[in-house]
Amino acid sequence: MGNLVRLAYPEDAAMIAAIHVTSWHETYPGLLPRAEIDRHDTTSRRSLWQAAIASGHSRIAVIPDIGFAAMGRQRDPSLADDYPDELLALYVLRQHHGQHHGRALLSAVRGHAPFTAWVLSGNTRAQDFYARLGARELRRESEVIDRITLTDILLSFPSLPDSP
Numbered sequence: 499m500g501n502l503v504r505l506a507y508p509e510d511a512a513m514i515a516a517i518h519v520t521s522w523h524e525t526y527p528g529l530l531p532r533a534e535i536d537r538h539d540t541t542s543r544r545s546l547w548q549a550a551i552a553s554g555h556s557r558i559a560v561i562p563d564i565g566f567a568a569m570g571r572q573r574d575p576s577l578a579d580d581y582p583d584e585l586l587a588l589y590v591l592r593q594h595h596g597q598h599h600g601r602a603l604l605s606a607v608r609g610h611a612p613f614t615a616w617v618l619s620g621n622t623r624a625q626d627f628y629a630r631l632g633a634r635e636l637r638r639e640s641e642v643i644d645r646i647t648l649t650d651i652l653l654s655f656p657s658l659p660d661s662p
Contacts, residue, residue: 506558515543521589531644559606565590567603583613619649
């Protein structure tokens, strides 16, 4: 499966946006308020991914029409020394789950440094996936969206061993 993964090109922004929006509609009903899911449309997501690809500040990989991942610099200054990278996004369309695409995408964007990722509590598929890859919970934070309290889980991933 790894040979399907490639770095994202600027012209991939619309495809990435479509995967992003579809994945939200597949993953988050019952976990996020419907209005929050619907707020993120393909137009806004396309702009977000066009800017991210153009900036060159993130490592963004795609498996066309299947999934994408993005790794960037740690956004939380208090974590930057121990975890210089942050997984910003990893989405695979539901029909392609269980085919090792998520693992291939993560491998394509991760460096050797330790990193963090946020996962929504209740997203057990993602939590189990990350646990199999060695993630450890660092902390939980609550946020309120549309009068619903949500819990976000901050995960940490160890550095990769140096190659011999």
